[in-house]
Amino acid sequence: MANIKADEITKILREQIENYQQAVSVEEVGSVISVGDGIARIHGLDRCMAGEMLAFPHDVSGIALNLEEDQVGAVLLGDYTEIREGDTVKRTNKIMSVPVGEALIGRVVNPLGEPLDGKGPVLTQHYNPLERLAPGVVDRQPVREPVQTGVKAIDSMIPIGRGQRELIIGDRQTGKTAIILDTILNQKGGDLICIYCAIGQKRSTIAQVVKALSDYGALDYSIVVAASATEPATMQFIAPFAAAAMGEYFRDTKRHAICFYDDLSKHAQSYREISLLLRRPPGREAFPGDVFFLHSRLLERAAKLNDQLGAGSLTALPVIETQAGDVSAYIPTNVISITDGQIYLEADLFNAGIRPAINAGISVSRVGGNAQIKAMRQVAGTLRLDMAQYRELAAFAQFGSEQLDKATQAQLARGQRLVEILKQDQYQPLAVEKQVLIIFAGGNRYLDDLEVSEVRRFERELYPFVETNYGGIFKTLREKKTIDDELKAEMIKALDAFKESFLASRGAAAAAD
Amino acid sequence: MSGAVASRYAAALADVALEHKTADRVKRDLTAFVDAFYSAADLRIFLDSPAVARDAKQKVIEKIAAKMDLTSAVRNFVYVLVDRRRTDMLREIQQAFDAELNARLGIAEAEVTSARELSAAERKELTTALERRTGKKIEAHFRRDPSLVGGAVVRVGSTVYDGSVREQLIRLREQLEAE
Numbered sequence: 001m002a003n004i005k006a007d008e009i010t011k012i013l014r015e016q017i018e019n020y021q022q023a024v025s026v027e028e029v030g031s032v033i034s035v036g037d038g039i040a041r042i043h044g045l046d047r048c049m050a051g052e053m054l055a056f057p058h059d060v061s062g063i064a065l066n067l068e069e070d071q072v073g074a075v076l077l078g079d080y081t082e083i084r085e086g087d088t089v090k091r092t093n094k095i096m097s098v099p100v101g102e103a104l105i106g107r108v109v110n111p112l113g114e115p116l117d118g119k120g121p122v123l124t125q126h127y128n129p130l131e132r133l134a135p136g137v138v139d140r141q142p143v144r145e146p147v148q149t150g151v152k153a154i155d156s157m158i159p160i161g162r163g164q165r166e167l168i169i170g171d172r173q174t175g176k177t178a179i180i181l182d183t184i185l186n187q188k189g190g191d192l193i194c195i196y197c198a199i200g201q202k203r204s205t206i207a208q209v210v211k212a213l214s215d216y217g218a219l220d221y222s223i224v225v226a227a228s229a230t231e232p233a234t235m236q237f238i239a240p241f242a243a244a245a246m247g248e249y250f251r252d253t254k255r256h257a258i259c260f261y262d263d264l265s266k267h268a269q270s271y272r273e274i275s276l277l278l279r280r281p282p283g284r285e286a287f288p289g290d291v292f293f294l295h296s297r298l299l300e301r302a303a304k305l306n307d308q309l310g311a312g313s314l315t316a317l318p319v320i321e322t323q324a325g326d327v328s329a330y331i332p333t334n335v336i337s338i339t340d341g342q343i344y345l346e347a348d349l350f351n352a353g354i355r356p357a358i359n360a361g362i363s364v365s366r367v368g369g370n371a372q373i374k375a376m377r378q379v380a381g382t383l384r385l386d387m388a389q390y391r392e393l394a395a396f397a398q399f400g401s402e403q404l405d406k407a408t409q410a411q412l413a414r415g416q417r418l419v420e421i422l423k424q425d426q427y428q429p430l431a432v433e434k435q436v437l438i439i440f441a442g443g444n445r446y447l448d449d450l451e452v453s454e455v456r457r458f459e460r461e462l463y464p465f466v467e468t469n470y471g472g473i474f475k476t477l478r479e480k481k482t483i484d485d486e487l488k489a490e491m492i493k494a495l496d497a498f499k500e501s502f503l504a505s506r507g508a509a510a511a512a513d
Numbered sequence: 514m515s516g517a518v519a520s521r522y523a524a525a526l527a528d529v530a531l532e533h534k535t536a537d538r539v540k541r542d543l544t545a546f547v548d549a550f551y552s553a554a555d556l557r558i559f560l561d562s563p564a565v566a567r568d569a570k571q572k573v574i575e576k577i578a579a580k581m582d583l584t585s586a587v588r589n590f591v592y593v594l595v596d597r598r599r600t601d602m603l604r605e606i607q608q609a610f611d612a613e614l615n616a617r618l619g620i621a622e623a624e625v626t627s628a629r630e631l632s633a634a635e636r637k638e639l640t641t642a643l644e645r646r647t648g649k650k651i652e653a654h655f656r657r658d659p660s661l662v663g664g665a666v667v668r669v670g671s672t673v674y675d676g677s678v679r680e681q682l683i684r685l686r687e688q689l690e691a692e
Contacts, residue, residue, distance in 0.1 A: 016688075016689065024674050025675045025684070026672065030671055046670055047671075070516050
């Protein structure tokens with residue numbers, strides 16, 4: 001043990017005190033006029049900048065949001081109950097920043113980057129400002145690599161590319177978060193860093209998500225930024241910006257990240273609360289006029305950078321919760337127009353047992369098609385067409401399908417089976433090569449003569465069969481990412497063989513009954 | 514906010530005062546009148562009351578102005594305030610006027626707090642140093658506060674120059690705690 005004598009300590013302290021610079025500190029200060037609801041009005045601070053961080057007593061910080069002729073309106077972060085009228089406020093000349101970097105991976109943090117998971121402090125040297133200008137036009141390039149969500153309905157018909165912004169929209173309890181979780185789980189072993197940002201959710205819900213992530217080993221490549229419903233509106237307001245700042249670090253260091261903002265409806269509400277308290281004029285649905293800009297500048301930060309900048313990407317998957325399916329409310333229309341497409345989830349489909357409850361008819365992805373792997377594009381074309389025709393006919397056929405002609409009935413039967421193969425259980429993301437195989441099977445009439453109720457068993461048993469007997473198919477698909485004639489022949493061969501054994505086993509099962 | 518109203522009247526009065534180059538006189542007279550106004554409750558009630566006719570008010574103001582030897586600019590200004598029923602804002606207007614005048618003439622008010630009483634030479638030195646730094650004419654008000662231990666704190670507008678021993682001790686503690 002290193003001993004240190006008392007007079008040595010004194011010597012060190014003396015040196016410290018002697019070398020201490022005698023500088024006069026220059027600070028710009030103001031004083032609190034009023035404080036309440038997490039908002040402080042401050043007199044003074046003449047040269048304060050918009051968005052600047054302010055230092056209050058008791059280690060509370062704030063962000064200057066309103067600059068008026070004779071006062072500054074600021075939102076307070078942290079425990080503001082100790083702030084009193086007349087307290088001195090100092091400028092810091094800094095924009096609010098959050099810790100970013102590798103150290104955050106695997107952690108659950110609040111919007112200030114402070115850990116919530118009890119795993120000790122976050123040790124990082126890197127900080128990014130909350131608000132940063134999005135990359136310009138020349139800094140970007142079109143999306144070209146896919147984000148594999150592992151959800152058949154999305155990867156085939158509504159593909160998402162890296163750098164894209166795809167909205168997930170639906171009522172409560174329609175599986176919005178489930179899609180996010182599956183997407184995160186599917187990134188296992190990949191190079192995509194997932195940032196899940198919970199805004200205004202129940203603590204229990206956040207705990208469930210974190211538990212699911214850690215149970216499936218997905219926390220190793222994920223960050224959770226949580227601002228629960230009990231936290232002040234300010235925290236909820238900065239949460240997605242903090243998540244974006246963390247994602248930008250990976251984007252700018254030539255890597256790939258994806259941010260899930262769950263959900264932006266709550267975020268808009270927290271911003272509405274702050275704005276009304278700051279006495280900004282309310283507009284439609286009492287939201288302030290710049291709520292559109294709020295979300296557009298957040299989502300604009302998702303980008304695919306060009307090759308000179310390292311070709312990193314930040315993908316954004318915002319979530320919007322609608323009320324009774326009303327997508328024409330203010331916030332949903334705003335975010336729909338900002339994003340590059342949307343995934344509609346419907347309560348009716350959900351209740352009919354179609355899960356994920358994606359309405360493929362009105363869901364779109366405006367740019368992701370370019371990013372889809374070629375093999376998927378080859379098989380998904382017919383799928384889209386078949387599904388569209390099925391939906392059209394299904395509307396008629398509701399009143400009875402007996403009198404319909406053969407071709408129409410075949411089309412209906414095909415559609416029912418395709419709907420069946422697009423169903424998927426939660427926490428079971430599917431590798432893209434398996435998706436290609438089952439959609440190929442559906443498109444090439446392998447399912448048409450099965451009972452609808454048998455389709456899922458067919459799918460379940462198909463994968464291990466092909467894996468053991470025709471493993472080369474999955475391998476080739478993974479590597480070449482395209483279906484050439486040779487592979488196609490091989491796939492047909494495998495499917496024929498499996499179908500035969502499947503039908504035989506069905507016969508056996510029927511005989512056993 | 515009433516601040517906006519007061520500053521409008523103050524700016525108008527400053528325009529007049531600077532145009533006639535009687536800024537000092539106007540400032541002094543306005544302060545004198547405002548002090549008188551707030552010290553005499555009768556006068557305040559009389560001028561604020563809507564029950565009193567405008568002519569009567571004007572006559573009274575004229576007499577007071579003659580007695581106090583107010584410049585015509587200030588007297589007319591009070592007439593305007595009476596007409597517009599803004600006499601209840603006189604104090605705010607006077608403060609806004611002082612601030613407005615200071616801003617236009619490049620004068621900054623400084624509040625100097627020191628641990629011990631400063632000598633005249635020290636005051637002068639400090640004032641010239643501040644004028645060099647801010648590029649404005651400094652009107653300093655001196656105060657004493659023994660809790661600073663040593664040195665001085667100067668506040669100009671919302672900028673604080675803290676050269677006190679107390680502040681240095683606080684910062685030293687922060688630095689030692691951080692290590």
